[in-house]
Amino acid sequence: MTRVQTPKATATTDKGATSPAQGWVSFVGSGPGDPGLLTVRAVELLQAAEVIVTEAPGHVDLVRTVLGLVEGPDGLVGGPEIVDGGFGEDGQPLTHAARAKVVVRHGKKQRVVRLMVGDPFLYASGPEEAQACVKAGVGFEVVPGVSSVSAVPAYAGIPLTTKRHREMAVVTCGEKVDWSAYADDRTLVLLSGVGSIGETAAALVEAGRSPETPVAVTRVGTTTEQQTLTSTLASVAADVRAARVAPPAIIVVGDVVDLRETLSWFETKPLFGWRALVPRTKEQAGSLSRRLREYGAVPEEVPTISVEPPRNPLQMDKAVRGLVEGRYEWIAFTSVNAVKAVREKFEEYGLDARAFSGLKIAAVGDKTAQAIADWGLRADLVPSGEQSAAGLLEDWPPYDDVLDPINRVFLPRADIATENLVAGLIDLGWECDDVTAYRTVRATPPPAPVRDAIKTGKFDAVVFTSSSTVRNLVGIAGKPHPSTIIAVIGPQTAKTAEEHGLRVDVLAPTPDVEVLVDALADFGAARRLAMLEAGEPVTRPSERTASGRRKARAK
Numbered sequence: 099m100t101r102v103q104t105p106k107a108t109a110t111t112d113k114g115a116t117s118p119a120q121g122w123v124s125f126v127g128s129g130p131g132d133p134g135l136l137t138v139r140a141v142e143l144l145q146a147a148e149v150i151v152t153e154a155p156g157h158v159d160l161v162r163t164v165l166g167l168v169e170g171p172d173g174l175v176g177g178p179e180i181v182d183g184g185f186g187e188d189g190q191p192l193t194h195a196a197r198a199k200v201v202v203r204h205g206k207k208q209r210v211v212r213l214m215v216g217d218p219f220l221y222a223s224g225p226e227e228a229q230a231c232v233k234a235g236v237g238f239e240v241v242p243g244v245s246s247v248s249a250v251p252a253y254a255g256i257p258l259t260t261k262r263h264r265e266m267a268v269v270t271c272g273e274k275v276d277w278s279a280y281a282d283d284r285t286l287v288l289l290s291g292v293g294s295i296g297e298t299a300a301a302l303v304e305a306g307r308s309p310e311t312p313v314a315v316t317r318v319g320t321t322t323e324q325q326t327l328t329s330t331l332a333s334v335a336a337d338v339r340a341a342r343v344a345p346p347a348i349i350v351v352g353d354v355v356d357l358r359e360t361l362s363w364f365e366t367k368p369l370f371g372w373r374a375l376v377p378r379t380k381e382q383a384g385s386l387s388r389r390l391r392e393y394g395a396v397p398e399e400v401p402t403i404s405v406e407p408p409r410n411p412l413q414m415d416k417a418v419r420g421l422v423e424g425r426y427e428w429i430a431f432t433s434v435n436a437v438k439a440v441r442e443k444f445e446e447y448g449l450d451a452r453a454f455s456g457l458k459i460a461a462v463g464d465k466t467a468q469a470i471a472d473w474g475l476r477a478d479l480v481p482s483g484e485q486s487a488a489g490l491l492e493d494w495p496p497y498d499d500v501l502d503p504i505n506r507v508f509l510p511r512a513d514i515a516t517e518n519l520v521a522g523l524i525d526l527g528w529e530c531d532d533v534t535a536y537r538t539v540r541a542t543p544p545p546a547p548v549r550d551a552i553k554t555g556k557f558d559a560v561v562f563t564s565s566s567t568v569r570n571l572v573g574i575a576g577k578p579h580p581s582t583i584i585a586v587i588g589p590q591t592a593k594t595a596e597e598h599g600l601r602v603d604v605l606a607p608t609p610d611v612e613v614l615v616d617a618l619a620d621f622g623a624a625r626r627l628a629m630l631e632a633g634e635p636v637t638r639p640s641e642r643t644a645s646g647r648r649k650a651r652a653k
Contacts (some may be wrong), residue, residue, distance in 0.1 A: 123205040123231050125218040127243015128153075132253075132320035133160050135244045143241065144178075147211040149204045151183040151197075154215050161213075183212070194223045198230035205236040217245040221270065221289055247287050250319030250348040254326045255362035256355055258285050263354055277301035285352035292317075292347045296335030302351065303331050312355035317347040322371055322396045324364065328355060367394030368622035372558035372638055373551075375578070377402040377571040386561065389615040393622070395559070400548060401541040402570035405435050408534045417508055417533045418443050422453050426531070427504040430460040431477075432487060432519065436510045437469040439535035451475050462490050463609070485609050486588070487519040497527030510535035538566060543574040555579030558639045559618060562586045563611055565594035572598050583639050585618040587611065 124143045129135035144150065144164050152158060158180060161167070167177045181204065183197050192200070204210045218224030218240050231238045247268050251258055258266045265284040269275060271291035280286055280302065291298055292315065303309050309332035316326040329337040331351070364370070372395040376386055387397035408414060418440070420426060431437050444450065451474045461467040461477040463485030470477050481489030497505050506529045509520065520530045543549065551557055553576045560578050562568050568591060571578075577599060578584065585604035586592045592602045604621045606614035629636050 121205045121207045121210065121236055123201055123210045123212055123236055123238040124241060125212045125214060125224045125228060125238060126241045127217040127222075127245075128157065128160060128213050128215055129244040130216055130246035130249045130320045131156070131318065132249075133163055135249060135320065136160075136164065137241060137243065139241050140243070143211050144213075146209060147178045148208040149179045149181060149210045151181045151201055151204065151210060151212045153183050153213060155184075157213050178211075194226050195230075197223065198227040201227050202230050202234045202236055205231060205238070206234065214243070215246075217243045220245050220247065246319060246346075246348055247289070250316050250324075251287065251314075251350050253320045253324060253364045254314060254316045254350075255358040255360075255364070256314055256350050257357060257361070258287065258350070258354060260354060260357070263352060266352075271298060275301075278305040281305035281307060283307075283352065285350065285354050288349035288351065290345070291349045292338065292343055292345050295338055295349065299331040299334050307331060307351075311351060312353060314350045314355045314358060315343055315347050316350075317343055317345070319348055320364075322391070322394055326358070326362075326365060328358060364394070366626075368619040368626060369559075370394030372396065372622065373398060373556065373640065374618075375400060375552065375557045375560040375571075375582075377560065377567045378563055386563070386611045386615065389612050390561070390618075393615065393619040398548070398557075400544045400571070400575070402567050402574060403538050404541045406537045406539055407439075408537055410534075413533050414439075414443055414510070414535055417510070417531055418447065418449075420531070421457065421508055422449065424456065425504070426457060426506050426508045427502055428458045428460060428506075428528075429454075429508040429510070430462075430490070430519070430523075431466050431470060432462045432490075432509070432511055434466055434469045435512065435538075436535050437466060437473065440510050441473055443535075460490060460494070462487065465610070487522070491519065491522035491526075494523065494526060505529055506531065509533065512536055512538050540570045540573055549575045552576060552578055552582075555581040556640055557582050559583040559585055561614060561618065562591050562595060563614070565591050567591075568594045568598055568600070581639050581642060583618070583621065585614060585621075587614045 124147075126140045126143055127137075128140070141164055144161060150161055152161075161177065161180065165177050168175050181200060183200065184192065186192050186196065201210060201212050212218075212227065214222050214224055216222060219242070224240065228238055228240070248258065263283065263285055266287060267280060267284050268287045268289065269280070270289045271294050277298065288298065295315070299313070302311070309330060311331045313329050313331055313334045314326055315329070315334070315338060316324060318324055327337055327341050327343060369390065374390050374395045374397050376390070376397050376399045378386065378399065378401070387399060390397040421429065429440075431440075444453065454475055458478045459470060459475060460479040461470055462481070464480065467477040467480050479490070479493060481493055483489050483492060499505070505527065507523055509530050509532045511532065511534065520532050523530050557578065560571070560582055562571075562585065564587065580601070583603045584595055584600050585606075586595055586602055587606050588609040589605070592605055595602050604614075604618050606617050626636050
């Protein structure tokens with residue numbers, strides 16, 4: 099009797115949930131490609147897994163993103179064991195039977211997630227592998243995934259049923275399909291049909307379908323590489339050849355394809371398919387990249403700055419001791435990195451947030467204030483206007499020798515910070531301990547293909563979030579090509595970009611990374627609309643010459 103039939107064979111964890119007493123296999127559908135389509139249950143199981151058996155090349159990145167892991171020289175650091183379910187140790191593709199043996203071997207002793215493309219029980223090897231688990235006495239469960247059958251047409255803006263078209267059929271293409279059975283006007287979803295689309299279209303026409311029946315072919319659906327070709331049964335074979343459409347692709351046949359003209363929502367995102375360079379520290383790129391993906395862009399993070407401890411930690415040690423002893427009236431954080439540096443120093447000394455008792459805290463902006471809040475503290479002062487050192491000074495109270503018992507401010511900052519804030523605080527009557535809490539140093543150059551892409555215009559946009567990212571990117575990789583859209587977070591960053599010979603296309607109205615990406619998206623939407631109104635095909639900046647782009651913008 100297998101454990102799948104005896105669910106009592108579980109043990110209680112310290113979190114109160116139940117888990118298998120020994121091994122267990124969860125067949126988890128990862129969906130058609132977009133990691134946002136993972137189910138809540140799928141995420142829970144990935145977080146609890148000891149072993150994850152993958153299927154597609156993108157699954158490792160998906161696991162890294164979901165679990166928040168970092169890539170080390172030997173794979174993901176600190177996460178579950180990742181087993182390649184596509185290829186064996188000899189580098190040869192695994193058969194279904196060989197893969198099932200891998201799953202069973204781990205499943206006998208460990209909590210295994212068998213991650214599968216789409217849905218485990220739809221157009222997948224899940225049933226065969228599950229049967230192998232039954233035979234070996236290994237318990238299992240199935241977590242359905244969003245199937246490409248429905249998801250890819252939806253991302254292409256094609257509903258499979260409407261009030262007028264109430265039936266659909268899913269057909270796996272092959273030599274033995276009787277296409278005469280599909281001569282009516284049902285919507286057809288064809289799997290594995292790209293290579294035989296000419297024969298299939300001809301057979302459907304011969305069976306009685308109109309040669310003008312609409313057809314849509316969508317490849318790598320739900321990803322930012324998605325492309326949809328629309329045609330008819332009469333022309334689709336030639337159009338697919340001309341466009342060099344390659345698998346994987348989902349084909350939809352039927353009148354519902356015409357609705358794509360008004361319902362296409364994914365491929366019309368303002369930055370859809372844009373390759374966007376994110377030159378930031380690796381730790382800080384997450385929120386910016388997520389925002390870019392929401393607008394359809396493909397962010398590529400290139401570290402240009404490495405955040406390191408100060409060369410001489412004694413100054414920081416002395417300042418932290420002074421903070422604990424009540425030497426300061428204020429502490430002013432000018433970045434998330436400054437919060438992180440002080441917090442790490444506190445942990446080194448075995449201190450916690452209670453040491454801030456009686457101390458006033460200032461934050462240069464909302465992001466820094468949130469980092470302070472994550473520490474269990476609350477910022478007493480955040481600029482009401484511009485979120486910068488200048489904005490902080492606008493709201494900073496002057497020193498009052500009656501109301502303020504201490505006149506000293508602790509200012510933990512980067513080694514390359516400007517002196518404007520210190521000078522402004524001194525003018526307000528305060529004394530400052532301007533302490534180097536961390537250093538920002540130039541990162542190593544990116545790989546040669548990335549450097550070449552930057553210089554030759556293969557990136558559609560570069561998103562600069564500080565002057566140092568401009569200086570360091572140009573220093574380690576060279577200047578972006580003139581056709582690349584340059585987006586910057588504020589006036590100072592824009593000035594630095596222009597000093598380095600870059601033309602600034604997008605300037606964020608407020609110095610916030612999400613606002614910056616929103617501004618880039620507005621630019622992309624306006625650019626797309628201008629092309630449509632001019633009757634031009636919608637292209638990305640990397641697909642147009644610099645001279646052509648300048649002419650288009652001048653109209």
